[in-house]
Amino acid sequence: MADSLETTRKDYHRANLIFSQLPASPSALLEEWLESAKECDPEDYNAMVLSTRALGQGANSRVVLLRGIEEGTIRFFTNYESTKGREIAAHPHVSCLFFWPQLERQVRIKGCARRSEEEVSNLYFDSRPRSSQIGAWASKQSQEGTELELEGRLAQLTEKFNEAEITRPPFWGGFDIEPIEYEFWQGRPSRLHQRYCYRWSESEKTWTKHRVDP
Numbered sequence: 312m313a314d315s316l317e318t319t320r321k322d323y324h325r326a327n328l329i330f331s332q333l334p335a336s337p338s339a340l341l342e343e344w345l346e347s348a349k350e351c352d353p354e355d356y357n358a359m360v361l362s363t364r365a366l367g368q369g370a371n372s373r374v375v376l377l378r379g380i381e382e383g384t385i386r387f388f389t390n391y392e393s394t395k396g397r398e399i400a401a402h403p404h405v406s407c408l409f410f411w412p413q414l415e416r417q418v419r420i421k422g423c424a425r426r427s428e429e430e431v432s433n434l435y436f437d438s439r440p441r442s443s444q445i446g447a448w449a450s451k452q453s454q455e456g457t458e459l460e461l462e463g464r465l466a467q468l469t470e471k472f473n474e475a476e477i478t479r480p481p482f483w484g485g486f487d488i489e490p491i492e493y494e495f496w497q498g499r500p501s502r503l504h505q506r507y508c509y510r511w512s513e514s515e516k517t518w519t520k521h522r523v524d525p
Protein backbone atom coordinates (compact mmCIF):
# COMPACT_ATOMS: atom_id res chain seq x y z
CA MET A 312 0.00 0.00 0.00
CA ALA A 313 1.24 3.49 -0.84
CA ASP A 314 2.43 5.68 2.01
CA SER A 315 -0.17 8.07 3.36
CA LEU A 316 0.21 11.29 5.32
CA GLU A 317 0.05 9.21 8.50
CA THR A 318 2.53 6.53 7.51
CA THR A 319 5.24 8.42 5.58
CA ARG A 320 8.37 8.33 7.72
CA LYS A 321 11.92 9.42 7.19
CA ASP A 322 14.86 8.97 9.46
CA TYR A 323 17.39 11.79 9.41
CA HIS A 324 21.06 10.96 9.52
CA ARG A 325 23.06 13.13 7.12
CA ALA A 326 25.05 15.17 9.63
CA ASN A 327 25.95 15.54 13.26
CA LEU A 328 26.76 19.05 14.47
CA ILE A 329 29.19 19.71 17.28
CA PHE A 330 27.85 22.55 19.39
CA SER A 331 31.24 23.70 20.69
CA GLN A 332 32.56 23.95 17.14
CA LEU A 333 29.82 26.21 15.80
CA PRO A 334 31.09 29.64 14.74
CA ALA A 335 30.57 32.60 17.09
CA SER A 336 28.56 34.40 14.42
CA PRO A 337 25.27 32.88 13.21
CA SER A 338 25.49 34.64 9.87
CA ALA A 339 28.80 32.80 9.24
CA LEU A 340 26.99 29.52 9.88
CA LEU A 341 24.05 30.59 7.70
CA GLU A 342 26.45 31.42 4.85
CA GLU A 343 28.14 28.02 5.31
CA TRP A 344 24.77 26.23 5.15
CA LEU A 345 23.69 28.31 2.14
CA GLU A 346 26.83 27.21 0.30
CA SER A 347 26.02 23.54 0.99
CA ALA A 348 22.38 24.10 -0.01
CA LYS A 349 23.51 25.72 -3.27
CA GLU A 350 25.47 22.60 -4.16
CA CYS A 351 22.31 20.47 -3.77
CA ASP A 352 19.85 22.90 -5.33
CA PRO A 353 21.48 25.77 -7.22
CA GLU A 354 18.13 27.28 -8.29
CA ASP A 355 16.03 27.39 -5.15
CA TYR A 356 18.51 27.27 -2.29
CA ASN A 357 17.92 30.96 -1.48
CA ALA A 358 14.14 30.66 -1.17
CA MET A 359 12.92 31.47 2.33
CA VAL A 360 9.55 31.69 3.99
CA LEU A 361 8.94 35.17 5.35
CA SER A 362 6.29 35.53 8.05
CA THR A 363 4.77 38.80 9.11
CA ARG A 364 2.08 39.92 11.49
CA ALA A 365 -1.15 40.43 9.52
CA LEU A 366 -2.82 43.84 9.60
CA GLY A 367 -5.96 42.24 10.98
CA GLN A 368 -5.67 39.13 13.12
CA GLY A 369 -3.07 36.41 12.72
CA ALA A 370 0.05 36.03 10.64
CA ASN A 371 0.97 35.73 6.96
CA SER A 372 3.71 33.66 5.32
CA ARG A 373 5.05 33.59 1.79
CA VAL A 374 8.25 32.64 -0.03
CA VAL A 375 10.74 35.35 -1.03
CA LEU A 376 14.29 35.08 -2.33
CA LEU A 377 17.26 35.93 -0.16
CA ARG A 378 19.31 38.40 -2.21
CA GLY A 379 22.17 39.14 0.15
CA ILE A 380 23.63 38.98 3.62
CA GLU A 381 25.16 42.34 4.39
CA GLU A 382 26.93 42.78 7.74
CA GLY A 383 24.64 40.13 9.16
CA THR A 384 21.39 41.56 7.75
CA ILE A 385 19.17 39.42 5.54
CA ARG A 386 18.05 41.17 2.33
CA PHE A 387 15.14 40.56 -0.01
CA PHE A 388 13.30 42.69 -2.56
CA THR A 389 9.60 43.33 -3.00
CA ASN A 390 6.81 45.78 -3.62
CA TYR A 391 6.51 48.10 -0.61
CA GLU A 392 2.75 48.43 -1.19
CA SER A 393 2.14 44.68 -1.21
CA THR A 394 0.51 42.93 1.72
CA LYS A 395 3.91 42.10 3.21
CA GLY A 396 5.19 45.62 2.58
CA ARG A 397 2.27 47.18 4.42
CA GLU A 398 2.48 44.62 7.20
CA ILE A 399 6.19 45.29 7.76
CA ALA A 400 5.55 49.05 7.80
CA ALA A 401 3.02 48.50 10.58
CA HIS A 402 4.98 45.86 12.48
CA PRO A 403 8.64 45.35 11.51
CA HIS A 404 9.25 42.17 13.53
CA VAL A 405 9.37 39.25 11.09
CA SER A 406 10.52 35.67 10.88
CA CYS A 407 12.41 33.94 8.04
CA LEU A 408 12.68 30.24 7.50
CA PHE A 409 14.86 28.14 5.24
CA PHE A 410 14.21 24.43 4.72
CA TRP A 411 16.71 22.37 2.76
CA PRO A 412 15.28 18.82 2.71
CA GLN A 413 18.32 17.35 0.92
CA LEU A 414 20.49 18.46 3.83
CA GLU A 415 17.87 17.71 6.48
CA ARG A 416 18.30 21.26 7.69
CA GLN A 417 16.08 24.13 8.74
CA VAL A 418 17.09 27.63 9.82
CA ARG A 419 14.71 29.92 11.64
CA ILE A 420 15.48 33.59 12.10
CA LYS A 421 13.64 36.28 14.05
CA GLY A 422 14.47 39.86 13.30
CA CYS A 423 13.44 43.40 12.60
CA ALA A 424 13.01 44.62 9.01
CA ARG A 425 13.69 48.07 7.61
CA ARG A 426 13.82 49.39 4.06
CA SER A 427 17.22 49.02 2.39
CA GLU A 428 19.18 52.12 1.44
CA GLU A 429 17.81 53.63 -1.79
CA GLU A 430 21.20 53.12 -3.44
CA VAL A 431 21.07 49.39 -2.65
CA SER A 432 17.60 49.06 -4.17
CA ASN A 433 18.62 51.10 -7.23
CA LEU A 434 21.68 48.96 -7.84
CA TYR A 435 19.73 45.72 -7.55
CA PHE A 436 16.86 47.01 -9.71
CA ASP A 437 19.35 48.07 -12.41
CA SER A 438 20.79 44.53 -12.44
CA ARG A 439 17.40 42.91 -13.17
CA PRO A 440 16.31 41.84 -16.65
CA ARG A 441 14.31 44.51 -18.48
CA SER A 442 11.17 42.35 -18.45
CA SER A 443 11.32 42.09 -14.64
CA GLN A 444 11.85 45.85 -14.37
CA ILE A 445 8.70 46.48 -16.41
CA GLY A 446 6.92 43.80 -14.38
CA ALA A 447 7.78 45.62 -11.15
CA TRP A 448 6.20 48.82 -12.53
CA ALA A 449 3.14 46.99 -13.87
CA SER A 450 2.25 44.75 -10.94
CA LYS A 451 0.10 46.18 -8.16
CA GLN A 452 1.32 43.32 -6.02
CA SER A 453 -1.35 41.78 -3.73
CA GLN A 454 -4.18 43.96 -5.13
CA GLU A 455 -7.23 42.42 -6.71
CA GLY A 456 -7.46 42.72 -10.50
CA THR A 457 -7.77 40.75 -13.73
CA GLU A 458 -4.98 39.36 -15.90
CA LEU A 459 -6.32 41.49 -18.70
CA GLU A 460 -5.74 44.64 -16.66
CA LEU A 461 -2.20 43.56 -15.82
CA GLU A 462 -1.46 42.72 -19.46
CA GLY A 463 -2.85 46.12 -20.46
CA ARG A 464 -0.51 47.91 -18.05
CA LEU A 465 2.42 45.77 -19.23
CA ALA A 466 1.74 46.67 -22.89
CA GLN A 467 1.37 50.36 -22.03
CA LEU A 468 4.57 50.47 -20.02
CA THR A 469 6.53 48.50 -22.62
CA GLU A 470 5.51 51.11 -25.17
CA LYS A 471 6.18 54.01 -22.81
CA PHE A 472 9.68 52.86 -21.88
CA ASN A 473 10.45 51.79 -25.44
CA GLU A 474 14.26 51.70 -25.29
CA ALA A 475 14.65 54.23 -22.50
CA GLU A 476 16.41 53.38 -19.26
CA ILE A 477 13.97 52.05 -16.64
CA THR A 478 14.44 53.50 -13.18
CA ARG A 479 13.26 51.81 -10.00
CA PRO A 480 9.65 52.43 -9.03
CA PRO A 481 9.48 54.31 -5.72
CA PHE A 482 7.15 51.58 -4.40
CA TRP A 483 9.63 48.76 -5.01
CA GLY A 484 12.88 47.93 -3.21
CA GLY A 485 14.72 45.96 -0.59
CA PHE A 486 14.17 45.12 3.03
CA ASP A 487 17.08 44.41 5.37
CA ILE A 488 16.24 42.19 8.31
CA GLU A 489 18.42 42.63 11.39
CA PRO A 490 18.38 39.23 13.12
CA ILE A 491 17.97 38.94 16.87
CA GLU A 492 17.55 35.13 17.13
CA TYR A 493 18.57 32.15 15.04
CA GLU A 494 17.81 28.46 15.34
CA PHE A 495 19.79 25.93 13.31
CA TRP A 496 18.07 22.56 13.04
CA GLN A 497 19.80 19.42 11.89
CA GLY A 498 17.75 16.24 11.47
CA ARG A 499 18.98 13.30 13.53
CA PRO A 500 17.91 9.65 13.91
CA SER A 501 14.85 8.75 16.01
CA ARG A 502 13.61 12.35 15.98
CA LEU A 503 16.41 13.39 18.33
CA HIS A 504 17.21 16.37 16.15
CA GLN A 505 19.78 19.00 16.97
CA ARG A 506 18.55 22.54 17.63
CA TYR A 507 21.26 25.08 18.21
CA CYS A 508 20.23 28.65 18.87
CA TYR A 509 21.88 32.06 18.89
CA ARG A 510 20.48 35.08 20.71
CA TRP A 511 21.73 38.64 20.25
CA SER A 512 22.53 40.47 23.48
CA GLU A 513 22.05 44.19 22.84
CA SER A 514 23.74 45.16 26.13
CA GLU A 515 26.83 43.06 25.45
CA LYS A 516 26.75 43.48 21.66
CA THR A 517 27.42 39.81 21.20
CA TRP A 518 25.74 36.53 20.26
CA THR A 519 25.22 33.83 22.86
CA LYS A 520 24.60 30.18 21.96
CA HIS A 521 22.38 27.59 23.58
CA ARG A 522 20.80 24.26 22.77
CA VAL A 523 17.13 23.32 23.02
CA ASP A 524 15.49 19.89 23.05
CA PRO A 525 14.09 18.55 19.80
Ligand SMILES: Cc1cc2nc3c(=O)[nH]c(=O)nc-3n(C[C@H](O)[C@H](O)[C@H](O)COP(=O)(O)O)c2cc1C
Nearest residue numbers: 358373374375376387388389390393394395396453
Ligand atom coordinates in the same frame (compact mmCIF):
# COMPACT_ATOMS: atom_id res chain seq x y z
C1 LIG B 1 10.22 30.59 -5.21
C2 LIG B 1 9.51 31.89 -4.98
C3 LIG B 1 10.23 33.05 -4.89
C4 LIG B 1 9.60 34.28 -4.67
N1 LIG B 1 10.36 35.40 -4.51
C5 LIG B 1 9.75 36.58 -4.23
C6 LIG B 1 10.53 37.75 -3.94
O1 LIG B 1 11.78 37.71 -3.87
N2 LIG B 1 9.88 38.89 -3.69
C7 LIG B 1 8.50 38.98 -3.71
O2 LIG B 1 7.97 40.06 -3.48
N3 LIG B 1 7.75 37.89 -3.94
C8 LIG B 1 8.33 36.69 -4.19
N4 LIG B 1 7.57 35.57 -4.41
C9 LIG B 1 6.09 35.70 -4.38
C10 LIG B 1 5.60 35.72 -2.92
O3 LIG B 1 5.62 34.41 -2.39
C11 LIG B 1 4.20 36.34 -2.77
O4 LIG B 1 3.27 35.64 -3.58
C12 LIG B 1 4.16 37.82 -3.15
O5 LIG B 1 5.32 38.50 -2.73
C13 LIG B 1 2.94 38.51 -2.55
O6 LIG B 1 2.97 38.34 -1.16
P1 LIG B 1 2.13 39.31 -0.17
O7 LIG B 1 0.77 39.46 -0.78
O8 LIG B 1 2.11 38.61 1.13
O9 LIG B 1 2.85 40.63 -0.11
C14 LIG B 1 8.19 34.34 -4.58
C15 LIG B 1 7.45 33.14 -4.65
C16 LIG B 1 8.10 31.94 -4.82
C17 LIG B 1 7.29 30.67 -4.83
